[in-house]
Amino acid sequence: MTLLFPSLDVDHDAPAVQVGEVVLSRAELMGAAATVAGRVAGAGAVAVHAEASMATVVSVVGCLLAGVPAVPVPPDSGPRERGHILRDSRAELLLGSPDWEDLPVPVVPVDPAARTASPEAMTGGQRRSDQAALILYTSGTTGAPKGVMVPAAAIAADLDALAEAWAWTPDDTLVHGLPLFHVHGLVLGVLGALRVGSRLVHTVRPTPTAYAAAGGSLYFGVPTVWSRVCDDPDSARVLAAARLLVSGSAALPTPILARLATLTGSAPIERYGMTETLITTSSRADGERRAGWVGAALKGVRTRLVDDETGAALPADGQSIGELQIQGPTLFGGYLGRPDVTDASFTADGWFRTGDAAVIAPDGHHRIVGRRSTDLIKSGGYRIGAGEVEAALLAHPQVREAAVVGLPDDDLGQRIAAFVVAPDLISGGRSSRSAAVDLTDFVARKLSVHKRPREIHFVSELPRNPMGKVRKSALTP
Structure with a gap:
């Protein structure tokens, strides 16, 4: 057809x-x-x-x-x-x-x-x-x-x-x-x-009861879904009849993988990909399911690790950490109307720069260490740009400065946390909690609901380096 x-x-x-x-x-x-x-x-x-x-x-x-x-x-x-x-x-x-x-x-x-x-x-x-x-x-x-x-x-x-x-x-x-x-x-x-x-x-x-009632042989979920399935043991045990459980969109915490394996009798497999690359690595249905690893490159896909500073290729030794780069038939055709950004996302020899740091084992299995930047947050299976949330916060007339980071979260993987300078918003005896609720609702009206901050911390100033850039590593609740 x-x-x-x-x-x-x-x-x-x-x-x-x-x-x-x-x-x-x-x-x-x-x-x-x-x-x-x-x-x-x-x-x-x-x-x-x-x-x-x-x-x-x-x-x-x-x-x-x-x-x-x-x-x-x-x-x-x-x-x-x-x-x-x-x-x-x-x-x-x-x-x-x-x-x-x-x-x-x-x-x-x-x-x-x-x-x-x-x-x-x-x-x-x-x-x-x-x-x-x-x-x-x-x-x-x-x-x-x-x-x-x-x-x-x-x-x-x-x-x-x-x-x-x-x-x-x-x-x-x-x-x-x-x-x-x-x-x-x-x-x-x-x-x-x-x-x-x-x-x-x-x-x-994707509720546990709905998954259990569906009678499938193959199930897809993100870590948040599997966490909630584990919190409903009766539903989780029903999934023991399935042939394969697949987890993706963010790293599956090892404790969730272990609980799911205990309840269903089978560990889920993990895979890795991006919108620009589709899925590029995965564990196999008939292969090893290694906690914290997202399998080997799929058929037709090539991967390599590159040193951030020198640009040199790194060995697949299970220890060397570098930027993961990809070639293959699953790559996107470019960013719409952004040829300059498209060109910058590829190396001179035609490899796509994922921006993710990874390790490749001698047997070809991949482990994603994290973003090379701290500004891409993975929460509940979504990939959320901190800059977009910051821009929405700064659109509020009483917000002077804003910085957004992802903090570890047992359920979501990462939760969106905002650090905000807004003295006028919490003046006159108004509680920080009330102001935070209003500001969260303000963001949710401008962006997708899943991009709203889960917590807001009001600070007197943001930590900056001598060049004026916010030091996000210094932002702690």
Whole structure:
């Protein structure tokens, strides 16, 4: 049918995708998506209100069938964030039914019950192999989010490599409740199931009871999800019937891995990737599950470590720490409208600079040590740019200075902590607690809710070096 959705030897009339209580067969899904494809054909890009719904699945698949780049917009995004995404992507339409106001593009509702005959005739338009199939927005360490152009060929290569590593087949039932606007939930969790031909059950929210009730053989989750599953032992024990549990988007704390292994009888596997690279390393379904390690490079992917100071290659000795750099078919096609930033993200010899520090063992297993910068926070499976949160805080009229860091958190991995200079906000006998609540709500109205600070500390000044740069390492509660 298309590069991403080949014709498969599966029952096209059997239940294929379930989101909440809505269930579609593969034939019904493709018929609904073909209706969307006819509506968006010829557009330069189309945004999708990426809530956890069947309409989102139909919208994204419809764009892919039409050869039109889909731009998922987080449903909890604030007006500044979604306005930037819609304008920067030059989306011509917004598919879905959001309750947002003052949108710069027309809104087109999507009906999963609609059908257009002969979806097999769709060919993905005249898309070049390097043209974006998805434009995914990711927060950098400073400034507004950048649009990452992800080609269909990269998605196909990545999903095929993961299917091989995880022994993922049409006989599986994949279960997850992850958001549908990033790589983990959308690319792996929806497009992966459709490409492989396995059934997908999306639980809308990734609660332990919903996971237990779904009866899957393959489960996706982030560390926060697995932590909460462990806190519900009865639900966790039900997952013992699953073939494979997969954790990603942030490092899985060793105590959670151990508890999950005890409760389910099987340790989860971990994998590593970025929006710009998709998934590049993973433990295998039939391989060792080593706590703190994210497996070996997938088929077709090459990795190397480079010394920060000298630029020299470092050995895969299990001890040397360097910047992880990547080559392979899963790489993105560049940052939308940012050729200078794209060029700077690659080395002179064509390797992508991940910005992550890592160790590679002699057997090829990788361990991610952390960001080379302190300004990218991983919280609850999300990657959050500190600079974006700082900019939102500084938009408050009574905030003079702000610095945001990630602090260790047993549940979230990292929690967002803000250090704020705002003497007028806490003057006149007002409590710091009350001011912190108001400031947190202020940020949540401007950005995605998951980007709000979990704690705010009011300080008289921020520690700075002689050049005036904030010393974030000196910020402690």
